Amino acid sequence: MGKIVAIANQKGGVGKTTTAVNLAASLGVLEKKVLIIDADPQANTTSALGYDPDEIKLGTYQVLEHECKAVDVVVSTKNPNLDLIPAQIDLVAAEIELVDKDRREHMLKSALEEIKSNYDYLIIDCAPSLGLITLNALTAADSVIIPIQCEYFALEGLGKLLNTIKSVQNIHNPDLDIEGLLLTMFDSRLRLSNQVVEEVKTHFSKMVFNTIIQRNVRLSEAPSYGETIIMYDASSNGAQNYLNLAREFLEKNEAIEAE
Numbered sequence: 001m002g003k004i005v006a007i008a009n010q011k012g013g014v015g016k017t018t019t020a021v022n023l024a025a026s027l028g029v030l031e032k033k034v035l036i037i038d039a040d041p042q043a044n045t046t047s048a049l050g051y052d053p054d055e056i057k058l059g060t061y062q063v064l065e066h067e068c069k070a071v072d073v074v075v076s077t078k079n080p081n082l083d084l085i086p087a088q089i090d091l092v093a094a095e096i097e098l099v100d101k102d103r104r105e106h107m108l109k110s111a112l113e114e115i116k117s118n119y120d121y122l123i124i125d126c127a128p129s130l131g132l133i134t135l136n137a138l139t140a141a142d143s144v145i146i147p148i149q150c151e152y153f154a155l156e157g158l159g160k161l162l163n164t165i166k167s168v169q170n171i172h173n174p175d176l177d178i179e180g181l182l183l184t185m186f187d188s189r190l191r192l193s194n195q196v197v198e199e200v201k202t203h204f205s206k207m208v209f210n211t212i213i214q215r216n217v218r219l220s221e222a223p224s225y226g227e228t229i230i231m232y233d234a235s236s237n238g239a240q241n242y243l244n245l246a247r248e249f250l251e252k253n254e255a256i257e258a259e
Contacts, residue, residue, distance in 0.1 A: 001116050001117050002033075002035070002116040002117065002118070002119035002120055002121055002122050003120070003121050003122070003142045003143070003253065004112065004116070004121075004122045004124065004140055004141045004142050004143075005121060005122070005123050005124070005141060005142065005143050005144070005145060005179055006124045006126055006134075006137045006138055006140075006141035006143075006144045006145070007019050007020040007023075007123065007124065007125055007126060007144075007145050007147065008126040008134060008137065008138065008144050008145075008146060008161065009126075009128065009146050009147055009148070009157075009158075009161060010128055010129055010130045010134075010157055010160065010161055010164075011128060011149075011153070011156070011157050012128035013128075013149065014147045014148060014149040014154075014184060014185075015147045015149065015182075015184035015185060015213060016040075016125060016126065016128065016147055017040070017044040017045050017048060017125050017223075018184070018213075018219060018223075019145065019147050019182060019184065019213070019242075019245075020036060020045055020123050020124075020125035021036065021045055021048045021049065021125070021223075021228050022219070022228050022229050022230065022238070022239075022242040023123060023145075023242055023245055023246055023249070024036040024079075024082055024121075024123045024228075025079045025082055025228035025229070025230040025231070025242070026230060026239075026242045026243045026245065026246035027081075027120070027121055027123075027246050027249070027250070028079050028080045028081035028082040028230075029079075029080060029081075029230055029243070029246075030243075030246055030247070030250065031081065032081060032120040032121055032250070033081050033118070033119045033120045033121075034081055034082050034083070034119060034120065034121050034122070034123065035074065035082075035083045035084070035085065035115070035118070035119045035121075035122045035123070036049070036082065036083070036084050036085070036122075036123045036124075036125065037060060037084075037085045037108075037112075037122060037123070037124045037125070037137075038059070038060055038084065038085060038086055038087035038125055039060055039087065039091075039108070039124050039125060039126050039127060039133050039134070039136070039137050040087060040091075040125055040126060040127040040128075040133075041087065041089055041090075041091040041092035041127060041133075042127070043056075043086070043087040043088055043089070043091070044125075044223070045084070045086075045087070045125040046059070046084065046086040046087050046088070047223065047226065048222070048223040048226065048227075048228070049077045049078075049079070049082075049084050049086075049226065049228070050077065050078060050226030050227065051075065051084070051086050051226075053086070053087060053088045053089065054088065054089075056086045056087070056088040058072065058073040059073055059085060059086040059087045059088050059090075059091070060073075060085055060086070060087045060091055060094075061087070061088065061090040061091040061093065061094055063085060063108070063111045064091075064094045064098065064107050064108055064111070064133070064136065065094065065097065065098075065107075066107065066110075066111065069111070069114065070085065070111045070112055070114065070115045071114065071115050071118075073085050073086070074115070078227070078231060079228055079230065079231060083119075091133065094132070094133055095131050095132050095133060098132050098136075099132070104132065104136075105132070105135050105136055105139045105172050106136075106139055106140075106172070107136055108124075108136040108137060108139070108140040109136070109139050109140035109173075112140055124137040124140065124141060126138075130160070130161070130164050135168065135172075138164070138165065138168045138172075138173065138176060139168060139172040139173045139176075140173075141173070141176060142175065142176070142177065143176065143177040143178065143179035144165060144176065144177075144178055144179060145179045145180055145181075145182055146158070146161065146178070146180075146181050146182065147182045147184045147213075148181055148182065148183055148184065148196075148200060149184055149185045150183055150184065150185055150186045150187070150190075150192075150193040150196045150197060150212075151185065151192065151193070151196065152192060152196075154196045154200070155196075155199065155200070155203075162178075165178065178207060179249070179252075180207055180208060180209045180252075181200060181204055181207050181208045181209065182208075182209050182211070182213065182245070183196070183197055183200060183208065183209070183212045183213065184212075184213040185213065185214075185215050186212045186213060186214045186215065187214070187215045188214070197212065209245060209248060209249075210248060211241060211244045211245040211248050212241070213238070213241045213242070213245070214237055214238070214241055216229075216236060216237050216238035216241070218232065218233045218236035218237075218238050218239075219236070219238035222238075229242060230242070230243075
């Protein structure tokens, strides 16, 4: 049965999509079968994997609305062992349309039940908000990874997100775990970056991944070519960072399974 992992933070520009896409691609390279679900109306994950959101007819919106089965909207990608449920701008309407539905927070969870067993891991790229779509992702997920940018406002809003996760645990999904906090956009030349790393590790210690994602030009370039960093430049620091993250993620999960 596949493990569902949400990548969430209500702050924008912290590396959610970069992490979702490149962690998923790295897990695929390490021979795990992975499905990535684009749950952000901006559809950046979809375009980063080489699809034009404007040409998507079926995607996350139809899955959330239960207009079709999840298996019917899955598309393949150029990356080994990596499939995608794409998104298009219609997804923004789901925030309004789900409001009146029964068990509105469970729509994604129930839709993914039938395909979970086809994959080792299902990665959900969440929108930069704590709205109903993100709530669906957290209700469906077994765990959540929280990317934190190594900049001044890094910890701003983290408390709010942790409170939201606690509420989801209390009301909708008692089994939701925090997989870890991931430090992103790290620049070793900046004193501020080092201070943020120190502060996050001091406050959250064991919750923080050892792997830190460094600032990398190739990481920024890859999405404009519709490619993951693994396909675009496997020798870059960005690719090595995400492969290291995937290995750390697998090591942790395989250790838990062995218990």
